[in-house]
Amino acid sequence: MSLNVAITGLHAADNPAPGLGVIRCLHHPKKWDGKIIGLAYDVLDTGIYDEGLLDHAYLIPYPNTGSKAFLERLQYIHQQEQIDVIIPTLDSELTVFQKIAPELKSLGIATFIPPKHITDRISKSQLAEFCESENIPYPETIVIKDPGELKAAVKKIGFPLMIKGVYYEAYTCKSMEDVHQYFELLRLKWGLPMILQKKLDSEEFDVCCVSDKNGDLLGAVPIRKTRLTDKGKAWAAVTLKNEQLMELSRRILKKLKWSGPCEVEILKDKKTGEYNLIEINPRFPAWIYLSTGADQNLPKMVIELAMDKTVSPMAPAKSGICFVRHATDLVCPMDYIENLTMLGELHYKSSE
Amino acid sequence: MSEIFKSEVTLSENGFLFDHGSGLTYTLNTTGQFIFRQLQSGQKSKQIMEKMLDEFEVIEETARKDLDDFFRQLNELGLIDL
Structure with missing residues (x-):
């Protein structure tokens, strides 16, 4: 059965998103029998220009724009391309996809993602609690909700330890000076809570x-x-x-x-x-x-x-x-950039 | 696979060893390859020792030391259970 699949996460720079790997899997061992629609957040998301991977590319709003704008854009793309399945591949967009999954389903667009109450259990600040309750081994972890808790937590865990932001980034600390430095850096970037974990x-x-x-x-x-x-x-x-x-x-x-x-x-x-x-x-x-x-x-x-x-x-x-992994340079005519910038979409000729 | 190994291991013809459990790789010299292949075919220490004396121009004391050293290294690397 021919299916049209839309995939996010097309930017493959020094921290590659998974979308391109997912698309290459779909084209393996032979070209996907259906349309591959790339959903990009930026005109320069690199994977858009890897010719042969995508049939169509569309810009979509960032998830923090809100689920309404996100859904409206997907509805428009669906009208153009009749999407059967969306595979989201980025952490930051999962919440919005969880929220709009029922609307997508009513449009005839399928997803297969875990519900929010399950992903909440494995968020960085909840994971230790899940492991504790289910007897899953994990490194000693303390969640810091207030800066006043930091000193006692460091004393309990000991050095070396990892300090982790609630969403992203983690640093190794070998001294209290390291702890203070990275705590401030992560607090300014991601806020609290923060996670201290024994470094094994x-x-x-x-x-x-x-x-x-x-x-x-x-x-x-x-x-x-x-x-x-x-x-x-x-x-x-x-x-x-x-x-x-x-x-x-x-x-x-x-x-x-x-x-x-x-x-x-x-x-x-x-x-x-x-x-x-x-x-x-x-x-x-x-x-x-x-x-x-x-x-x-x-x-x-x-x-x-x-x-x-x-x-x-x-x-x-x-x-x-x-x-x-192998970094390479992709070459494309200016009208690709123009189409995405001015129209928010790009259609490769082979699929017309 | 001989029971002495902790996980599946593959030794190529030219002495490249891959531990399928850990993903680590090693290179073995000729003597190491010889001993390793004996282990893979289920030979015990005493039998390997005898075959080493047949195969290499070496006195028993040296062969014993090489064999013990090799076993110790494999154990430290987590490849075998002594």
Whole structure:
């Protein structure tokens, strides 16, 4: 069946968004049978210009513009392109998609994302509480709601520790001076609460998962990042065969009744060998194209789930498959930029 | 896979070792590859020692030391359970 799929997260610079990886998965092993519609926040979202990936590109308003403007724009795009499924790929837009999911459904646009009450449980400030209540191992964590709590929390956790903003950014602290410096920086940027977490001497793993409406794991690709950027983003990785990672991921998603894609970040404590949950990102990771090499095309699975099809669990991911990220220059005529700037849309000729 | 290994491991013909559980890779020299392949085929320490004496021009004391050192390294790297 030919389906028209719209995807967000098209900017692939030093912190690549996952949308392009998702699109490449849809085109694997052969070109997607239906339209691929890119939803971009900026004229210079790089993926728009990667010819062959998209059939159409449309600018959409930033989520903080409000759900009304967001929905109206999607309605317009739907009138033009008859969207069957939207795959959102950015943390910052998830709330608005959760909010407008019923309206999208009534328009005939399917999504497969976890509901808000579930994603709230794994927000940075709530994750420790979830782990505690469900007996999931995690590094000692204290949520700081008031600057007056900082000193006692640092004393309890000890050095080294991680200090994390409520939405983004994390820094390692080895002294009280570090704590004060990064606390102020994060407070000005993201406000409170803030998270203090024991820094483990550990190995870092990621598992990209998709589970169904009951939280049952249907597909998963565990990886080790083998090269990181200075922002801690994976620039190379290898797929694994690791039942402990799989079992922990399976248990976490079942406890949450998670539905949809996610990236589970896990640390293995070098001292104890224990696997600790540190974060769950409610979307595909930027490295998702690697899943095709591991024989687990998870974005295609999400489309089937969104279309209410019965989906069976996949065979375990193939281990020993690597990816290396590669930056390249894309060249395009000025009228591409002009169309997006003046009309907010771009239509590639091959799809006309 | 021999039970001594903690997870699946693959050793290529030219000595490149991949641990499927951790994602880590290692390079083994000729002696390391020889011992590792014996381990993969389920041989015990004593049998490997005998085969090393057959295969390499080495006295028993040196072979024993090399074998013990190699096992210690594999254990420290979390590849085997001693």
